Amino acid sequence: MSGAPRRQYTNPVIRWIEYRLPIFSTVEATIGADMPTPKNLNYWWSFGGLLTLALVIQIVTGIVLAMHYIAHGSMAFDSVEHIMRNVNSGWLIRYVHANGASLFFLAVYVHIARGMYYGSYKYPREILWMLGVVIFLIMMATAFMGYVLPWGQMSFWAATVITNLFSAIPVIGEEITTWLWGGFSVDSPTLTRFYSLHYLLPFAIFGVTILHIWALHVHGPNNPTGIDVKGPQDTIPYKPYYTSKYLSVFSAFMMVLAVLVFFEPNYLGHPDNYKPADPLQTPAHIVPEWYFLPFYAILRAIPDKLLGVIAMFGSILVWFILPWLDTSRVRSGRYRPLFKQFFWLLVIDFLVLMWCGAQPAEGPALIVARIATAYYFLHFIVILPLVGWFERPKPLPESISTSVLGSGAAAPKAAE
Amino acid sequence: MSKLLRLLGGATLAAMIAWPVVAAEAIKPAAREWSFNGIFGTFDRAKAQRGYAVYKQVCASCHGVKYLAFRNLTAIGFTEAEAKALAAEAQITDGPNEEGEMFQRPGRPSDRLPMPYANDAAARAANGGALPPDLSLITKAREHGPDYVYALLTSYSDAPRGMTLPAGMTYNKAFAGNQIAMPAPLTEGQVEYIDGTKATVAQMAEDVVVFLHWAAEPNLEARHRLGFQAVLFLLALTVLFWFVKQRVWGDQH
Numbered sequence: 143m144s145g146a147p148r149r150q151y152t153n154p155v156i157r158w159i160e161y162r163l164p165i166f167s168t169v170e171a172t173i174g175a176d177m178p179t180p181k182n183l184n185y186w187w188s189f190g191g192l193l194t195l196a197l198v199i200q201i202v203t204g205i206v207l208a209m210h211y212i213a214h215g216s217m218a219f220d221s222v223e224h225i226m227r228n229v230n231s232g233w234l235i236r237y238v239h240a241n242g243a244s245l246f247f248l249a250v251y252v253h254i255a256r257g258m259y260y261g262s263y264k265y266p267r268e269i270l271w272m273l274g275v276v277i278f279l280i281m282m283a284t285a286f287m288g289y290v291l292p293w294g295q296m297s298f299w300a301a302t303v304i305t306n307l308f309s310a311i312p313v314i315g316e317e318i319t320t321w322l323w324g325g326f327s328v329d330s331p332t333l334t335r336f337y338s339l340h341y342l343l344p345f346a347i348f349g350v351t352i353l354h355i356w357a358l359h360v361h362g363p364n365n366p367t368g369i370d371v372k373g374p375q376d377t378i379p380y381k382p383y384y385t386s387k388y389l390s391v392f393s394a395f396m397m398v399l400a401v402l403v404f405f406e407p408n409y410l411g412h413p414d415n416y417k418p419a420d421p422l423q424t425p426a427h428i429v430p431e432w433y434f435l436p437f438y439a440i441l442r443a444i445p446d447k448l449l450g451v452i453a454m455f456g457s458i459l460v461w462f463i464l465p466w467l468d469t470s471r472v473r474s475g476r477y478r479p480l481f482k483q484f485f486w487l488l489v490i491d492f493l494v495l496m497w498c499g500a501q502p503a504e505g506p507a508l509i510v511a512r513i514a515t516a517y518y519f520l521h522f523i524v525i526l527p528l529v530g531w532f533e534r535p536k537p538l539p540e541s542i543s544t545s546v547l548g549s550g551a552a553a554p555k556a557a558e
Numbered sequence: 559m560s561k562l563l564r565l566l567g568g569a570t571l572a573a574m575i576a577w578p579v580v581a582a583e584a585i586k587p588a589a590r591e592w593s594f595n596g597i598f599g600t601f602d603r604a605k606a607q608r609g610y611a612v613y614k615q616v617c618a619s620c621h622g623v624k625y626l627a628f629r630n631l632t633a634i635g636f637t638e639a640e641a642k643a644l645a646a647e648a649q650i651t652d653g654p655n656e657e658g659e660m661f662q663r664p665g666r667p668s669d670r671l672p673m674p675y676a677n678d679a680a681a682r683a684a685n686g687g688a689l690p691p692d693l694s695l696i697t698k699a700r701e702h703g704p705d706y707v708y709a710l711l712t713s714y715s716d717a718p719r720g721m722t723l724p725a726g727m728t729y730n731k732a733f734a735g736n737q738i739a740m741p742a743p744l745t746e747g748q749v750e751y752i753d754g755t756k757a758t759v760a761q762m763a764e765d766v767v768v769f770l771h772w773a774a775e776p777n778l779e780a781r782h783r784l785g786f787q788a789v790l791f792l793l794a795l796t797v798l799f800w801f802v803k804q805r806v807w808g809d810q811h
Contacts, residue, residue, distance in 0.1 A: 223694070226777070227625060227777075233777045233781065378810065382806050386802050386803045386805075386806040386807070387803045389802065390796050393792055393796040393799050394796045397793060400788045400792055401789060404781050404782065404784060404785020404788060413699050413701055414699070416695040416698040416774075417695075417699045483560065486567065490567050490570050497570075
């Protein structure tokens with residue numbers, strides 16, 4: 143069914159439109175077709191769809207919040223409390239939006255880690271992977287600017303710390319910072335432009351997501367064995383198999399979101415953000431939201447400001463060249479005994495950095511942060527290329543279907 | 559190496575959980591049982607109403623609760639007539655009238671609770687330079703908010719020997735740095751409770767914390783109620799979807 147160049151539609155309305163604007167066949171050919179999917183995808187593959195759901199939740203709640211929020215230095219904090227107290231179900235919508243952002247990041251980290259473990263970034267999916275990195279970068283910008291909008295103490299000081307990073311740029315740094323602020327410090331003009339961009343960027347994410355899904359549909363998803371689909375015996379239709387498999391994941395995700403929203407809505411937030419922004423009073427510890435902590439730790443681990451900024455951005459930009467840093471021709475970590483160990487070391491390293499980011503940058507925590515930062519870059523730039531050369535991969539299964547039907551040790555879960 | 563990795567991973571997780579996210583400067587306040595804790599938590603109406611009395615007779619002389627209106631008080635069990643009467647006790651500045659003058663009138667339920675000072679500068683001037691914070695969100699704006707506010711209100715004592723306090727400062731062992739600009743606000747019997755409850759410092763502190771936590775999170779009860787239904791529904795839905803998946807994948811065995 144899929145892959146046919148021009149499908150004949152039976153519905154007369156669709157035929158009428160299709161004849162004039164071939165939108166249905168175009169959507170089907172790029173992102174909408176029921177593609178033959180490897181039959182061994184496990185639950186880690188559900189996080190892509192889950193992220194789309196998370197994006198939709200953020201956009202829908204965000205649009206409603208925007209109807210009541212006022213982006214002005216003297217009114218923003220009050221307008222958020224107005225939403226919490228006077229707008230019908232305003233508290234619910236705001237708590238879903240705030241906690242939804244956290245779960246969005248949790249899901250994106252799992253999604254990225256899955257891609258790294260199973261080598262999903264390798265030929266021929268490099269562009270698919272790089273588009274994903276672009277989405278992640280826009281997500282970070284969006285989340286950061288969204289966190290500024292309530293105009294609490296942490297909002298204000300996070301904005302101050304992050305925008306000040308640009309002053310590290312030689313020669314024109316100060317000018318750029320002033321230009322970003324729209325003044326000589328973080329103030330109402332900064333808030334207003336952050337609001338404008340916070341509304342704009344999710345739609346940029348949406349657009350790049352369409353490209354991401356389009357690239358996905360060209361060669362189909364990778365799979366836990368990392369070997370290519372060799373024929374129809376290796377695939378099953380996405381509908382209804384994977385739709386049914388992943389529905390329970392989506393629903394479980396909503397349940398986690400509900401537990402946070404209804405029972406611990408402020409658990410992931412910081413109490414200081416319930417104090418109105420005060421430019422004259424710096425909080426004792428300025429900490430970002432949990433999902434930025436690893437990168438914040440990298441920033442502070444380096445004594446030089448400019449190098450710190452470069453390292454922080456570099457820690458994500460290095461993902462762009464990951465397809466070429468990994469020299470192994472075997473995709474899946476399942477058949478790479480040495481790589482597998484280093485993958486988990488990287489996960490631990492990331493968690494250590496996360497912990498470091500929450501501590502004051504001094505004493506043992508700073509030393510740990512420096513070691514973890516060094517290891518982070520070592521992993522990508524040195525270990526990954528070397529492992530590919532020196533490692534002796536385990537024998538790959540003949541095909542996806544033999545791995546599914548085989549001894550059972552390889553992929554017992556996927557065949558259920 | 560795999561064993562070592564697992565050990566390392568376990569140690570990392572344990573350290574992340576055991577270590578407080580940010581080293582707290584002040585002593586962690588003792589955890590107390592509050593009626594609003596837990597997934598079925600609600601506000602104790604009697605305590606919240608007594609807490610309002612404490613706020614009005616003690617705190618309100620220096621601290622505002624600027625997001626509360628008199629009409630909101632019906633949520634902690636005051637009748638509409640009572641809320642109206644409480645509002646009418648307040649003098650509200652309104653205007654300008656047809657002559658362009660501001661004027662005073664008795665409060666209405668739609669009015670916000672009156673603020674103690676005209677502006678922050680006036681508040682500082684009256685308090686030796688210190689600004690008494692607005693209390694609308696105080697239990698959410700502090701770590702372990704309700705426990706902290708309770709500890710703060712009940713931890714005033716004489717400064718230990720050898721410690722000299724600057725003028726206008728009072729010793730309080732629950733406050734970061736142990737010096738606080740707010741003098742001990744509560745003294746035994748200070749508030750006359752109309753329900754006959756004995757107004758000990760601990761009782762007044764507990765009551766006012768319930769009131770303030772309601773002021774900070776007025777939708778807590780609705781949130782808990784809806785949350786129980788939502789989580790139960792999603793749990794059932796998840797299980798059902800799982801069965802759907804089992805059914806659909808049945809032919810692949």
